[in-house]
Amino acid sequence: MGLATRLTLALGGGHVTLPGAGRIAVFGPRAGADLSALPRDRVQVITTLRPDFDYFSAQGFDRATAPSGRYAAALVCMPRARALAQAMVAQAAACTDGPVIIDGDKTDGIESMLRALRAHARATPGAPLSKAHGKLFILAPGADLSDWQPEGPRTIEGGFITAPGSFSADGIDPGSRALADTLPATLGARVIDLGAGWGYLSARALSRDSIEHLDLVEADHDALDCARTNITDARAHFHWADATAWRPDTPANTVIMNPPFHTGRNADPGIGRAFIAAAAMMLKPAGALWLVANRHLPYETTLAQHFKRVEEAAGDSRFKILHASHPSRQRR
Incomplete structure (x- = not known):
């Protein structure tokens, strides 16, 4: 107003x-x-x-x-x-x-x-x-x-290209790195990266030969353009879309994400909760969600509402890596 x-x-x-x-x-x-x-x-x-x-x-x-x-x-x-x-x-x-x-x-x-x-x-x-x-x-x-005027996309650690003003434009986000380091060796044939940004999590996930199809879903047009540059793997598919509204043509085995939690300058866990609810709708009955969140964010209750199994797989004083599986049938 x-x-x-x-x-x-x-x-x-x-x-x-x-x-x-x-x-x-x-x-x-x-x-x-x-x-x-x-x-x-x-x-x-x-x-x-x-x-x-x-x-x-x-x-x-x-x-x-x-x-x-x-x-x-x-x-x-x-x-x-x-x-x-x-x-x-x-x-x-x-x-x-x-x-x-x-x-x-x-x-x-x-x-x-x-x-x-x-x-x-x-x-x-x-x-x-x-x-x-x-x-x-x-x-x-x-x-x-x-x-x-920005000089244009910049190159950071690992040779990744980022866009000025996008999330973690100055370097790899520590939470995303922690999640990538924790992901299991097997993620299934079909994987979705919700809020993919400039593609760091997807790039790490695609080191697995077992992945046949990976969807990167990102609302920021500039960040997604960087992801297209950073990931040239033919298994990657790029979608400029609202992660909470987008749906895959075929349910996925795994969703990975580092969901945003700010609206303007204010923390808003509701965004992450919406990502979790959306992820549950994208998965196969035995599918799994892997996400990283700041330690203080209260996502466990929402995860329990949408998944039958929830656990903290790893973490430290700053971050927690949460693993949820088997989305609840009544939510589908």
Whole structure:
């Protein structure tokens, strides 16, 4: 509601004046965001996250995973990751001839973004409108933020390619490494990696010759593109999809996953619970789920609701490796 409130006040009070014609790019709005203050027929929503892409598709908006051509104005909805936020603002400034509107809640880092732009030698942010626990301000046309543009995919340990702003972009996630080290020698012929990211778990799993088919399911378009580069094995199949809604054509022997547990800056175990419920629907009657989670996350109850057998296979003070098998028939 914060974005809708601030945007409505800004447009209605003259704080922001949109050009009378031309496309308006909206970078990174999350599912549920209210964009009704903008002229829908001129808006193009730009997002790499499949659930958000699908939400705005259902709302009737034009969508894209990357900007194309020039825009008369732009709105940047602040993401959680600072590097990604700077990249989005720089991208918006580079393709927009008119004002770039930047909006975010305080918990999104909007105040640090405003400070960073004020300190930048080639950017002129306007006075902010503060409302509903956040801020909205305009970046004047002509800002040169080329130094904020990401250099592109980076190469990390093991030769893996990662995308700026994606999960574990700077290195292999310790939890994922722990899970990969714990997985048994036999996973079955068909395996699914839910929330596959840039493909680390799948790459490790595919060292097993017994795997015939592995589905990588990932909602982040950029991360999945990296996975396609990192994994050239013909047994791998890539799906840009919401892991909680996607279903395989054939039930799997094993699901592996390191589920996300944040919405914005807030911990949300409900995401992991949804991953667990989805995994149970994807497995054969004797199938197994292997997942890693931070020690404090309360997934055992949900696992017990969806699987007949649940155990902690390994762990330390930071992580736990959970193994569940035989999804409950009443849940299928």
